[in-house]
Amino acid sequence: MFDKKLKTYQQIIEQMADGVCLVTLDGKVACWNGGAEAITGWAPHDVLGKSCCDVMVRFEDEEGNALCDLIPSFIATNKPGQRNLFLKLRDGSRALVEGSISPMFRDGKPEGIIITFRNILQFTALRPFQLKTQKLERLIPICGWCKKIRHDDETWEQLEAYLAEQGFGDFTHSICPVCAEKIFSKRIYLESYQNVCKAISTSLSVEEVLNLIVTHVVRVMNMKASLVRLLNREKNQLEIAAHCGLSESYVNKGPVEYDRSIDDALAGKPVSIYDITEDRSSKYRKEAEKEGIRTILSIPLRFKDEVIGVLRMYTAEPLAYSDEDLKFLAAIAEQAAIAIMNARHFEKSVSREREYLDIFKAVTKTISSTLNFKEVLNTVVRMIPAVMRLKAATIRLLDDTGQKLVLEASHGLSEQYLRRGPVDTEENIREALNEKPVAIYDVITDKRITYKKETEAEGIKSVLALPIIAKGKVIGVLRLLTNVHRTFSQDEIDFTMALAEQCGIAIENARMYEKLHSANTD
Structure with missing residues (x-):
């Protein structure tokens, strides 16, 4: 009776139009139905037993994160979730699919995740045209630069003149305190940005670049401390690369693996913990309190489409970062990531050339002897x-x-x-x-x-x-x-x-x- 039910369930899964994929805890594909084959072009024998991060299938979310790396978080929450995913098709193209991801348990023990997905590319392609039509029906076109109004006959008119014609009276011009502060802040941001970029671009040594990043961020942003952790993908850990303003006991408090702010930063989002002393979920809350830290900001170090690490900034008093602050610090982090990768590339090139020279000398010396x-x-x-x-x-x-x-x-x-x-x-x-x-x-x-x-x-x-x-x-x-x-x-x-x-x-x-x-x- 049980075998008959099992076969029935297998037949149902096989005949579903949606793709169904079971991924085990070690990231291997254990189930791949006919719907998955129809969407991707990959037959079961192509993918079964292969890693879901393999070049053939390669499940990725919209941030470019491999789904294999996110399995532990789905298991830990024990809750289903939905994500838009990208799959590599057999013809070499990529398809956008809507994925539903559910953790799978047997007898209380995790066994992996179940992914069901459907191709939504044809629907998303229509969305920009729908939005454009809706906006044209309800919005008045205004030039974002000169603030002129566009009429139906494609002529443009000053905003003040248009409003006056509509009976809103005459207008004078001034500058509000908020705009005045923004203009002043942008000037400060620009000067700070130039100073940091100039400093970190003066060296091609990875160690020196990292130290320049943390010291100048502390000085320019008037922070208590700063720290850079670089991602070691083999160990799935963020390893300390450089720091400024922190004690050795705090820096060496322990490995950083799973932390809400770190996880979000690695997903490409800047994350601020307003007051670490009030955040009970933080793993190292007591150590931070002892160090005199209140606010922690984590900014991803992104090079092209890859997050290579995290830049963390610490304050001695609670600080609420504005959107302008976050944009500025994200720009600093982007330049820092570029400087790190350039220095890495330079050191690797020099090391490779030195290795080639040593090998060449050794081979020629041996065969000439x-x-x-x-x-x-x-x-x-x-x-x-x-x-x-x-x-x-x-x-x-x-x-x-x-x-x-x-x-x-x-x-x-x-x-x-x-x-x-x-x-x-x-x-x-x-x-x-x-x-x-x-x-x-x-x-x-x-x-x-x-x-x-x-x-x-x-x-x-x-x-x-x-x-x-x-x-x-x-x-x-x-x-x-x-x-x-x-x-x-x-x-x-x-x-x-x-x-x-x-x-x-x-x-x-x-x-x-x-x-x-x-x-x-x-």
Whole structure:
């Protein structure tokens, strides 16, 4: 009887027009009905067992947050909710859907969340036209800049003249105290903004940029203290990056994971706690009270569409921030995020270039230390995968006829794969022999790979084929292979081309030495 009911429920879910998806606590898709397939184009076998953050499905809310990251909050509240979500369709486009998300419990224990969704793009597309029609029916068009009124005949008239014609009397002009204060405040904001931006843009050191941010925010905004936490996505924690005006005991009070203001800030919203001493839900309320903190403002550090951390500001007295204050501080935080990412990029570039130089020196020193032909080849195929974190490498050299490639050295590959057959006709090899580096992201789908079955069985995902050149001639091909999909950057291609060129010189030197040695022996 139970099995019959279960099958009936399964049939009902399968035949629903709405998409139904069950996501387990670890973010894996456990159910995917026919409605979900019809909306997205992804069949159950495409998504079952995959992460809901996977590139194929990728549930995201309107803020760009992956739904996988929000599972704990739905479980914690134990309440259903509705959100507009974006899904990646099979054809590569994105669809806006209306999602209903409900936590799922069995015997009192959480098992995941159930998502039902329907495509609402066709309805949202009509909404702007509906709003526009409604506004035209009930509003008088006024220029937002000069405040003129637009008549039905498309002519424009001064607001004062229009009102006078309507019998509202004559008008004089002055400035109200509120506007006067706004103009003065905007001037102060502009000067403060310029000072902060100028300060944080003077350095390309991440640590120095972070310290400049917190110190100048405290000074310019007359705060008690300021702190920057950067998001560590692997640990799901906000880690302290810099602070000013706070004691070490407060700074090191404990990890920040789930906090209402932090959660909202990471969702892209500035959040102010007016008086932390009255906020019973705050995890570190007692520590804040001891530190003399009353108001805490959390502003997201956003770079493009990604929130990279939180800028927090602290006051010694309760402070209600105005909308103008929040806009100004959001602009400061945006510039701070840009400065942080620029400094990170610079340090990463310098570090990568230094690493490339060290690797280049190590490889060239090693292959130049011997004139034994086989030893040079084996050193190259062994050392390059180690320093570049690759699966394997092979060197094939042209024979005396210059028509056939002969495998001379390999590392990290099985004998079965190496004996798969001739590679001279493979398109990636032919391109490399024409002095062109060839980067292949997916060997299974790329037509330039011939032995797809053997390549897949070997666990190879990506390939970089490079010509080995000596004395202006191509003498062979160096192939670098990975066991994970990898997009080789232009810097990596240029670097490995330089390595291949050094290999060509070392190979040619070793060949000449062996010929001379053989001639002298004879």
